[in-house]
Structure formats: C-alpha cells, structure tokens
Amino acid sequence: MDRFATLNLFLRIVDRGSFTAAAADCGISRPVATAAIKTLEQRLGTRLLHRSTRHVRPTEEGATYYRRCVAILADLEDADRGASGAVAGLLRAHVIGRLARMILLPALPDFMTRHPALTVHLGEGERFVDLVREGVDCVVRAGSLSDSDMIVRPLGVMEEVTLASPTYLARHGMPASPDDLEGHQMIGFVSSRTGQPLPLEFTRGEEVIERSLPARLLVGGVDTYAEAARLGFGIVQVPRYGFADDLANGTLIEVLPDFPPMPTPVSVLYPSNRQLSPRVRVFVEWLVEIIGPRLCQNADERSYAGAKAR
Structure with missing residues (x-):
C-alpha cells in the first residue's frame, strides 16, 4: 500500500475501532490491513494503536498522529479539487427514510451530474447512527439535538x-x-x-x-x-x-387544525473531530439548497430552540 492509502486505512481503523471493519471499508483483507499498520508503526518507531479482542483504540502518540493525518488528507483532497475542479471519492450519508425517498432522491441526479466523480452511499431510517463507529460522513436528523461531539448545521423546520x-x-x-x-x-x-x-x-x-x-x-x-x-x-x-x-x-x-403541533427542526450533523472534507462540504451545501425550499416551505418562522424533539 502507498503512504496515503495507509494513512486512510489508519484513520478508518481509529474511526471504526476495528481492523476488520476498516479493511472492509478500504476494500482490502484484514491481514493486509494488519501488515500495513505494522509497517507504518515500524517506520515511525512508535506504537499507534492499542489492540484488544473487542476493540482498537489509539495510543497517545496514535491520537496525535490521527489529528495530523486528518488535516493532511483534508488538505490533499482540497488540493486535488483545486487542481481538477472535481470532488471525488465515496460519501456515506444517513437520512430519514421518507425524506430520502420524497425529497433527496428526486433531486439527487442533479447533484451527481454536478459531481460525476463522487459516489454516494445513502442509508435511510429513523434509528440513532454512531457516525464515527459506523463510518458515516454525515447524517440528517429530525428533532432537537444534544450531540455535543457533533457539528450541527440547521436545515430548516418542517410543519x-x-x-x-x-x-x-x-x-x-x-x-x-x-x-x-x-x-x-x-x-x-x-x-x-x-x-x-x-x-x-x-x-x-x-x-x-x-x-x-x-x-x-x-x-x-x-x-x-x-x-x-x-x-x-x-x-x-x-x-x-x-x-x-x-x-x-x-x-x-x-384534526385540531387551530392547535397545530410545534414544527420539527431538521439538521445535518457531522463529526467535530474532523476537518470537513470537500465531498462532505458539497453535500451539506446541497442539502441546505434543497431541503429549505422543498421540505420546510410551509413551516412557520418559530425558532429552532422551540421546536420539538424526537
């Protein structure tokens, strides 16, 4: 594996807490992933990961290296985009099911035409998603949120x-x-x-x-x-x-149209411990562009803070 592929693999292992899951994300076998990290640790002369039968977590040196790698790879992705004008790679997003089918999918062809080198993995459902552990780049949720370790971008309120x-x-x-x-x-x-x-x-x-x-x-x-x-x-x-x-x-x-429910806020969330990658940035900008007008056009102007929680 080249150095950048190894860095990507290391980030996935830390995010997923698993060699097996990270290897699957990167399209390689578990033994190849293990060998690549062993070679990386030998080259750096330090142990990056604590390994156990159930979980993998970074050492203190590994956590520092992780933060540096996140910044380096995000800068590289920005540089590639600046040179080619294109956003490439795999974007993993998880969206409320009905919203995915009724709002996002009809508008998705235009988004993918704008970014032909981008592949979208769109999960759907109402369940809680652990973005870091599950390898998801961003998630669209309804309701008031309290995820302190996530960056929350309001998209609007729906009636x-x-x-x-x-x-x-x-x-x-x-x-x-x-x-x-x-x-x-x-x-x-x-x-x-x-x-x-x-x-x-x-x-x-x-x-x-x-x-x-x-x-x-x-x-x-x-x-x-x-x-x-x-x-x-x-x-x-x-x-x-x-x-x-x-x-x-x-x-x-x-029923009871004169006593309407509080509107529900809709937000997109992504991890705060990562520099926002170009592919996630363009997807979030697109969500802001389509969800406000199409989903929330009938909602009143009541504040986000006062809207209901799911």
Whole structure:
C-alpha cells in the first residue's frame, strides 16, 4: 500500500475501532490491513494503536498522529479539487427514510451530474447512527439535538400536522380542542432516543399542550405509523410534506387544525473531530439548497430552540 492509502486505512481503523471493519471499508483483507499498520508503526518507531479482542483504540502518540493525518488528507483532497475542479471519492450519508425517498432522491441526479466523480452511499431510517463507529460522513436528523461531539448545521423546520382516518373519526368523533381528547386513542410513535412513545403536542398561542393518550399500537417507523393511521388505529402527528395526497383524497383528515403541533427542526450533523472534507462540504451545501425550499416551505418562522424533539 502507498503512504496515503495507509494513512486512510489508519484513520478508518481509529474511526471504526476495528481492523476488520476498516479493511472492509478500504476494500482490502484484514491481514493486509494488519501488515500495513505494522509497517507504518515500524517506520515511525512508535506504537499507534492499542489492540484488544473487542476493540482498537489509539495510543497517545496514535491520537496525535490521527489529528495530523486528518488535516493532511483534508488538505490533499482540497488540493486535488483545486487542481481538477472535481470532488471525488465515496460519501456515506444517513437520512430519514421518507425524506430520502420524497425529497433527496428526486433531486439527487442533479447533484451527481454536478459531481460525476463522487459516489454516494445513502442509508435511510429513523434509528440513532454512531457516525464515527459506523463510518458515516454525515447524517440528517429530525428533532432537537444534544450531540455535543457533533457539528450541527440547521436545515430548516418542517410543519407538522395532526391526522386521523375517517373510520377512526366516525367511531370517536372530531375533537374541537385538545381538551376534548378524552376517550380518544393515539398510535404510539416510540422515540429512538428515549424508547418511550412520544406524547401528542398542540399549541394554543404561545402555550404548548402535551397529551399522552392511550395507545394500543406502538411503532418505531414512520411508514408503519402512517399506514396504521390510514387503517384507523388512532391519531398521529406527522410532517405535512409527506401526506399531501392523503389529505387531498380524504384517506386522512386533519384534526385540531387551530392547535397545530410545534414544527420539527431538521439538521445535518457531522463529526467535530474532523476537518470537513470537500465531498462532505458539497453535500451539506446541497442539502441546505434543497431541503429549505422543498421540505420546510410551509413551516412557520418559530425558532429552532422551540421546536420539538424526537
């Protein structure tokens, strides 16, 4: 392996905490990775990594070398981009599933036309992602965030709406205010952060009202949540952008429109211990360009700080 490939491998090992995972990321075998790091340590005359059967972590010298390598490789990538005008390599991003399918994928051809040397690995889902351990460059999340070791770039806030099916409302009636929700049921959306179902949330002027209704069905995915609402299992609160067709054809009906939920912030996060690479920088800039206008165009101007957490 050449020196730059070895440096990339070393960074992946530290990030992933694993020779096996890092070797797979770099498209080489575990023995080749082990030999390359052994050669690097011999050349430097110092031990860079503590190895155990379960985990790999840098020594003090290895941590210092890691920080220097991050800066060097980021500078090299910037230099290559300056010379060629192109961003190259593999970008790993993880995005909320519905947002990925409805917003990002339709706009992705234009992004990839702009950057023909860039390959995008797009993961999707609602679960918590450990960017460093899983080798992900950036993640798009909804809700208020408390990841102190991440850089958070706000993308906007999306309008939320309270919905129920016609069959559900025929059985339980249409409430006129949050005070009329006694006897109603919600579908419990289980928070990936707390493991508990989120309460319904309503606003009355500046007041935020929470209601935890009985829930006989608990779900952890947005698509299941939406389909359960269509089948009449209970009341849900969801981003408005994904349910325009349901509202238009009457599959779902808006409930308590005069008491809307707080809007939900949408952000992109990336590790703070790394210099932002050109490929991540252009992807983040593209997210800012498309998500604000397309996802958040109907949201009001309430502050990020006041928006709900998932």
